[in-house]
Amino acid sequence: MKQKILLWMVLFITLPAPLAWGWTLVAHPEKKVEGGLEFEPICPQFRKTQQAPEEYLKLKNPLPPSHENIFAGQTLFHFDAKPGPCRVCHGISGNGLGFLFRQLSPSPRNFTCSQTVDPLPDGQLFWIIRNGSPGTAMPAFKNLDEDQIWQLIHYIRHFSRKEQ
Numbered sequence: 046m047k048q049k050i051l052l053w054m055v056l057f058i059t060l061p062a063p064l065a066w067g068w069t070l071v072a073h074p075e076k077k078v079e080g081g082l083e084f085e086p087i088c089p090q091f092r093k094t095q096q097a098p099e100e101y102l103k104l105k106n107p108l109p110p111s112h113e114n115i116f117a118g119q120t121l122f123h124f125d126a127k128p129g130p131c132r133v134c135h136g137i138s139g140n141g142l143g144f145l146f147r148q149l150s151p152s153p154r155n156f157t158c159s160q161t162v163d164p165l166p167d168g169q170l171f172w173i174i175r176n177g178s179p180g181t182a183m184p185a186f187k188n189l190d191e192d193q194i195w196q197l198i199h200y201i202r203h204f205s206r207k208e209q
């Protein structure tokens with residue numbers, strides 16, 4: 046009997062915390078809770094990223110947005126890209142709140158923010174992924190070949206075009 050009461054007491058104390066946390070995630074999947082604080086993705090996001098040269102701005106993604114290309118971009122984004130997978134800064138859901146986000150200024154681009162990212166030409170994204178953004182944490186990904194960068198761009202674009 047005593048044991049049962051003890052068990053109920055333990056459950057009573059420990060259950061509400063994960064439930065409340067789970068509820069926050071379910072109700073606001075776009076938010077990030079860290080150290081008891083709630084963070085919202087930044088949108089619209091102010092950017093003073095260097096502009097790519099003219100000839101890049103004209104480029105259009107030459108690859109079709111096929112399942113294979115998006116999948117290849119997805120694995121690079123989350124796991125395989127070197128020097129580090131994009132997700133550690135840009136976040137699992139692309140909202141710019143990856144686990145390094147509190148250390149970074151300026152903040153990683155929030156790819157879910159259509160206002161900010163949709164007007165950016167494919168070639169601008171290509172150029173920054175290849176060369177990085179000097180003076181920020183965005184590294185150059187020199188070892189990715191062109192197709193891999195275009196696959197990443199197809200994947201990144203999907204974050205702001207949820208309906209597709």
Ligand code: HEC
Nearest residue numbers: 094126129130131134151152153154170173178181182183
């Ligand atoms: C170490 C952190 C970090 C990693 C890893 C990282 N990024 Fe970034 N990224 C940033 C930051 C910070 C910015 C904002 C740069 C700025 O404001 O100029 C950024 C900006 C960008 C932009 C915006 C370009 C623009 O013109 O606005 C693109 C596209 C991008 N990153 C793609 C990627 C991709 C794809 C990967 C993985 C292959 C990646 N990033 C990995 C930190 C990172």
